[in-house]
Structure formats: C-alpha cells, structure tokens
Amino acid sequence: MGASCRTRASAGPAAGWSVVTTTRPARPDSGAEVDPRRWQVLWVCLVTGFMTLLDVSIVNVALPSISSGLGASGSQLQWVVTGYAVVFGLALVPAGRLGDSYGRKKIFLVGLVLFALGSLACGLAPSPEALIAARIAQGLGAGVLNPQITAIINSEFRGAERGRAFGRFGATVGLSTAVGPLLGGVIITLVPWQESWRLVFLVNMPVAATAFVLGLKLISDRASAERSRLDWVGTVLLAVAVGLVLGAVQEREVLGWTLVVVALAVAAASGWAFVHWERRYAASGHLPLARPGLLKAPGFGPGVLLGSLYFGGFIAIFFTVTLYLQDALRYSALEAGLTQTPFALASAVAAPWAGKRVAAQGRQLVVRGLVAVVVGLLGVIAVVELAAPAVGDQWTGLLLLVPFLLAGFGSGVVIGPNVNLSLANIDGRDAGSASGVFQTFQRVGSGIGLAVVSAVFLSVSASGDPRDALAAALGVSALLVLAALAVALVDVRRSGDGDGSSEPAEDDDGGGARAGADRGGETGRRAA
Incomplete structure (x- = not known):
C-alpha cells in the first residue's frame, strides 16, 4: 500500500533538521513475508x-x-x-x-x-x-x-x-x-x-x-x-568532519594542542555545513x-x-x-x-x-x-x-x-x-x-x-x-x-516510559512500522 509523506518545511537556516514526518511512509519491506x-x-x-x-x-x-x-x-x-x-x-x-x-x-x-x-x-x-x-x-x-x-x-x-x-x-x-x-x-x-x-x-x-x-x-x-x-557532497563534508575528529583525538600527541583545536574547529564547521547541505539536498527531491x-x-x-x-x-x-x-x-x-x-x-x-x-x-x-x-x-x-x-x-x-x-x-x-x-x-x-x-x-x-x-x-x-x-x-x-x-x-x-511495557506497533500491512518498545505513550505512525 502506498503512503503519502506530509512534511513541514523549514522556515529558514535556523530551523536546522527541518523535515518532520506526520504520516509514516510505507516501508520498502512492508508486506514482506517473514x-x-x-x-x-x-x-x-x-x-x-x-x-x-x-x-x-x-x-x-x-x-x-x-x-x-x-x-x-x-x-x-x-x-x-x-x-x-x-x-x-x-x-x-x-x-x-x-x-x-x-x-x-x-x-x-x-x-x-x-x-x-x-x-x-x-x-x-x-x-x-x-x-x-x-x-x-x-x-x-x-x-x-x-x-x-x-x-x-x-x-x-x-x-x-x-x-x-x-x-x-x-x-x-x-x-x-x-x-x-x-x-x-x-x-x-x-x-x-x-x-x-x-x-x-x-x-x-x-x-x-x-x-x-x-x-x-x-x-x-x-x-x-x-x-x-x-550524495557525494554530503559524503565529503561528513568525511571531513568525522575524519578530523577521529584523527585529531588519536594523533593529539603528534599534532600538538594548537593543531588539535584547529582540526576540531574545522570539523565543527564541516558538520554544520553537512547538516545544511542535507536539508537543501532533500528539499530538491534527492535522497540524502x-x-x-x-x-x-x-x-x-x-x-x-x-x-x-x-x-x-x-x-x-x-x-x-x-x-x-x-x-x-x-x-x-x-x-x-x-x-x-x-x-x-x-x-x-x-x-x-x-x-x-x-x-x-x-x-x-x-x-x-x-x-x-x-x-x-x-x-x-x-x-x-x-x-x-x-x-x-x-x-x-x-x-x-x-x-x-x-x-x-x-x-x-x-x-x-x-x-x-x-x-x-x-x-x-x-x-x-x-x-x-x-x-x-x-x-x-x-x-x-x-x-x-x-x-x-x-x-x-x-x-x-x-x-x-x-x-x-x-x-x-x-x-x-x-x-x-x-x-x-x-x-x-x-x-513517560513507566515500566516500559508497551510493544512496538505494527503496520496494517504487517510491515512493522514499529513505535519503539520504550515509548509507552507513543503509537506507530501508520501508512496512509
């Protein structure tokens, strides 16, 4: 069964991660037999x-x-x-x-x-x-x-x-x-x-x-x-952010604290650019x-x-x-x-x-x-x-x-x-x-x-x-x-987990749009 995905658009760069799903899209494995x-x-x-x-x-x-x-x-x-x-x-x-x-x-x-x-x-x-x-x-x-x-x-x-x-x-x-x-x-x-x-x-x-x-x-x-x-631009931006963080902390003795701080600052800037690029890339109809x-x-x-x-x-x-x-x-x-x-x-x-x-x-x-x-x-x-x-x-x-x-x-x-x-x-x-x-x-x-x-x-x-x-x-x-x-x-x-006793919800078609066992008050968003 197909599903529509309604989203709330970002009001601007300050909105950050902007796409909020209000109707759960159909899973690609929905309806598949176990x-x-x-x-x-x-x-x-x-x-x-x-x-x-x-x-x-x-x-x-x-x-x-x-x-x-x-x-x-x-x-x-x-x-x-x-x-x-x-x-x-x-x-x-x-x-x-x-x-x-x-x-x-x-x-x-x-x-x-x-x-x-x-x-x-x-x-x-x-x-x-x-x-x-x-x-x-x-x-x-x-x-x-x-x-x-x-x-x-x-x-x-x-x-x-x-x-x-x-x-x-x-x-x-x-x-x-x-x-x-x-x-x-x-x-x-x-x-x-x-x-x-x-x-x-x-x-x-x-x-x-x-x-x-x-x-x-x-x-x-x-x-x-x-x-x-x-998404090659996103891949490069993420690689720079993650690579600089991991490289800086693991090679801190070789680099010295000045270069470590510079590397972490560049990593933070690359991470910020990654987030904003992914939002724009998704808004243009591509898969981020x-x-x-x-x-x-x-x-x-x-x-x-x-x-x-x-x-x-x-x-x-x-x-x-x-x-x-x-x-x-x-x-x-x-x-x-x-x-x-x-x-x-x-x-x-x-x-x-x-x-x-x-x-x-x-x-x-x-x-x-x-x-x-x-x-x-x-x-x-x-x-x-x-x-x-x-x-x-x-x-x-x-x-x-x-x-x-x-x-x-x-x-x-x-x-x-x-x-x-x-x-x-x-x-x-x-x-x-x-x-x-x-x-x-x-x-x-x-x-x-x-x-x-x-x-x-x-x-x-x-x-x-x-x-x-x-x-x-x-x-x-x-x-x-x-x-x-x-x-x-x-x-x-x-x-509101309480005793955490809720079970994940399942889609109508059995695909398993799971609502998370830890969400006592949450219900699964179902495919339209």
Whole structure:
C-alpha cells in the first residue's frame, strides 16, 4: 500500500533538521513475508560483525611483535591502529545509505570481500607502509559491512524476536571488544612462529570465506524503491568532519594542542555545513545520506547520545586495565587477557537475557544496566586502590573477578537493548543510513573517550603511582557512563516510559512500522 509523506518545511537556516514526518511512509519491506531463514542470517551477521570488531582490539597485543618483525616505528604502529579505526568510522553512513538504495546483501558482500582482501594483505605485508595501507583497506571493509548488519537485523525481525536478535548482537559487541586482547595473546604466545602476529590477520580468511558463501545463499536482497546516486557532497563534508575528529583525538600527541583545536574547529564547521547541505539536498527531491528529521525520530536521538557516551567509557576500560596489568604488574599478554575474560563472559550471558526483556521494560532496562556498569567500575577502583595492596598485587587478577562480572553483565544489558530501542521507530527505507549514523557517533565517542581516559592514565602514571593512574582513568570512564545514565533517565522521564511495557506497533500491512518498545505513550505512525 502506498503512503503519502506530509512534511513541514523549514522556515529558514535556523530551523536546522527541518523535515518532520506526520504520516509514516510505507516501508520498502512492508508486506514482506517473514524469512524462515532469519535466524541463520542472524548468525552470519553476528560472526561477520564479531570478526570486524575484534580487529579493533586484537591488534594491540601484537604491536610489539609487529615492531620487531617489520622494524616499525612508534608512529607507524600508531597508524596500524588508527588507520583501521578512522576509515571504519568514515565509511559507515555512506555505506548504510548504499545498502538502503542498492540492497543490503550486495553491499554486505562487497564489504566482506574488501575486509578479507585487507586481512590477507595485512598478513602478507612486507613493510610497515604496506601494513598500514592494508589496515586502511580492512577498515573500509569493516565500515561497509557494519551498517548492513544492524539494518538487516532491524528489517528481518519483529516484536519479541527482534529484542532477542539485538540481544545476541549486543553479546557479540561485548565479546569482540573484551576477547580481542585474549585471542591475540593466545595466538602470539602459543604459536611457535617468529612472525605469529601475521596470524592475527590471516585467521580472518576462513571466517570471511564461509560468511561470504552463507551470505550469498541466505540473505534476502531487498532494496528501497528510492534508489538514487550517492550524495557525494554530503559524503565529503561528513568525511571531513568525522575524519578530523577521529584523527585529531588519536594523533593529539603528534599534532600538538594548537593543531588539535584547529582540526576540531574545522570539523565543527564541516558538520554544520553537512547538516545544511542535507536539508537543501532533500528539499530538491534527492535522497540524502541522512534524511533530515532522522535525529528527531522517537528514541533515536537519545539512543545515539547514550551510545556515544557509553562507548566513550566502555572501550577505554580495556586499554587502561591492560596497560596497568602489563606495564605495572608485568602480566603477559595472555594473562592480561584472561583477567578481563569475566567481563566478556558476563556480557555474553546478559545480552540474550536482556534481549528477551527489552520489549517489556524498555529504556528502564538500559538504566539498570548502566547502574551495574558504574558499580562494577567503582569495584575495580576499590580492588586496585584498597584490596590488592592489602593482600598483594599478585592477587589483583583474581580480585577483579567480581567487579568485572558485574560490569560485564551491565554492559550486556546496555548495548543490544539500546540499539534495538534506538532503531525501533526508523522507517525501513532509512535503516541502513540510521545504522550508519548510530555507529558513526559510537566510533567518535569511542575515539574521544579513549583519548581522554588514556591521557589521564599516562599523565598520572608519569608523575605518580600506576595504581592511582588506573583509578583516575577508570574514574573518568565511570563519569562517562554516568553521563549516559543521565541521558537514559531523562529519556525515560520525557517519554513517560513507566515500566516500559508497551510493544512496538505494527503496520496494517504487517510491515512493522514499529513505535519503539520504550515509548509507552507513543503509537506507530501508520501508512496512509
């Protein structure tokens, strides 16, 4: 059934994001039968997402081996990490829109091939320069893949099943982030090969090949009827804004604070230009990268801000704890990874549990998860500052078990449900674009949070006790999580969530114009 989309035009530049939908447009997948292979498709998506997110952190423990094997300098090693992360972030929104327009299956497979070829080139790299170039190609593949994954989950599942699917996605994110250092440590420690660091990248090849075959067979190739050429001006403006932010915060020591401030000012100007260009581009009848009004969709704006703040604190935890254990306590890479395993296991258990409850509890569930993370981080600080000195630092790893279990469980309750609730009101034709925007803000939040937290850790450790440095750094992480908690509480209060017991509404034609499980007072806008 067709639908009209009535909008209120902007009164001028000050109106900002101007298009407000009053009648929900028809979803491109409206009326489509539920795919009986959707759970198989989900596992293909989860394994692929795990692989790309794992490569954000697994390389960290391999850097000393790469340095000795290729003779890489400290600056080159930094670009091995930074190149992947920056390009990953740059590709998300354009790739999401390409998936909306040309079919998520096609773009998913293209991204998978790019990632696999980049991984192969990393594993065979003869020089530091070649490795950096390969990591950039790998990051491009990851950036193309990831918005397709969340968009596919968003479009293939309905109702309570959707919560369970995003719960498993949340478990994947938590596991991949926390297990990366452990898996890298296992490979480098146990494989009797002088250049075992190459296996950190080559291990992706059989996984990518299997995912490609299964994706080709199982994923439905649905595309929007609103096919359009890519918005290149918007792409460039967004790339400049995101690239300068990520590059500035990750290369702050090389650039110096003056250039960092200049880069961030240019990024802000580019972001402002992007917003105004997208509004004009959409008004002229073209399909923009991010449709004006997207951030005003119920639950999406708060979810984006919450996710950015949470990932700013969440990602930095593992970096600072690993530095402390390896540098101050002389743990091996494997021992440091094992110490953080309880976080990953608790997150993996909590995420599916939360996925079954998000439809009934809504954003209230995320609030409880954030509280658990904060309490867990405070527990880690207490162990490091009070318990470990009393019984001996050699017991630190064991003493961290309980607070890491609590923080990991809370993290599993936050990540998947927040994605689910944030995308619940997004029209199917914008699922890829919205997923790209959501993940781009997460990457920016991660980069800024990691830069701030690591700067605090290194600054305090340079002039004092490493124990105090870790406590200070984790205190900053806890503050970022508390800021995410404040966003969640405001959203619960503003939306009248109550117990969050409402279910997403469905379109008359079964297409699933979902009104968001966290919106007790909201009803789905139906197709005309």
